[in-house]
Amino acid sequence: MAAAEPGMKQFNGGGGAAPDAERGRFPHCVVWTPIPVLTWLFPIIGHMGICTSTGVIRDFAGPYFVSEDNMAFGKPVKYWKLDPSKVYATGPNAWDTAVHDASEEYKHRMHNLCCDNCHSHVALALNLMRYDNSTSWNMVKLCFFTLLYGKYVSIGGFVKTWLPFVLFLGVIVTVVLTLHLR
Numbered sequence: 001m002a003a004a005e006p007g008m009k010q011f012n013g014g015g016g017a018a019p020d021a022e023r024g025r026f027p028h029c030v031v032w033t034p035i036p037v038l039t040w041l042f043p044i045i046g047h048m049g050i051c052t053s054t055g056v057i058r059d060f061a062g063p064y065f066v067s068e069d070n071m072a073f074g075k076p077v078k079y080w081k082l083d084p085s086k087v088y089a090t091g092p093n094a095w096d097t098a099v100h101d102a103s104e105e106y107k108h109r110m111h112n113l114c115c116d117n118c119h120s121h122v123a124l125a126l127n128l129m130r131y132d133n134s135t136s137w138n139m140v141k142l143c144f145f146t147l148l149y150g151k152y153v154s155i156g157g158f159v160k161t162w163l164p165f166v167l168f169l170g171v172i173v174t175v176v177l178t179l180h181l182r
Contacts (some may be wrong), residue, residue: 017055019079021153024069025055028084030122032146040164044147047073050122053084053095058103060121063111066103072118077157078150082159088130098129108144119143 008041019026029051039046049059061072087094102125109116119139126137152158 006026019081019153020055021076021079022059023055024075026051026057026076026081027053027055028078028082029055029079030082030142030146030150031057031059031071032078032080033071033073033076034161035073038072039161040168043161043165044143046078046161047071048118048122048142048146049076050099050102050125052099053093058099058121058125060103060106060109060111060118063109065108066106066121076153077160078146078152080150082131082144086132088133089128094129099125101128 014123017025017027019029031049031051032046034040034046035042047059051057057069057071057076059067059071061067061070079137080105084095087098089098091097095115103122106121111117117139119142122142123137123139126142131137152161
């Protein structure tokens, strides 16, 4: 294996560049950001995208629209680094081809918050590339894997996700205790 060029960022396992939150580049990652109000009430629910091998973010942002490098609800606060060596699809540049094909498919779909959404777009990309030799990726599996394996880009990302929920919970507990102690 050839030595990496000086100054080139590497990540553990599989080769490629490391996530760079400052530049907004997350090669071979699933990225996540909170959805105002919805995430405040249910902090594990948010908006998801998938990145190309160069870190360009693709996300199903609304009906018939897949954005590029401009997530619908802001910059990613969490990412799940995937290993490109676990792509079982054949052909040159299978990762980017799968992300492209999934994005092209979702440019022709109506967005549905519950059934056909940003998570479904990411699942299709992973199914097309046969990530981890699987074609059973779905929105529920992605939600839990991102919760378990995702890393926050910063402490601020963690706070942006959990503080509104904690404040909301605090208000509810305060109201309940106030009414109960009367």
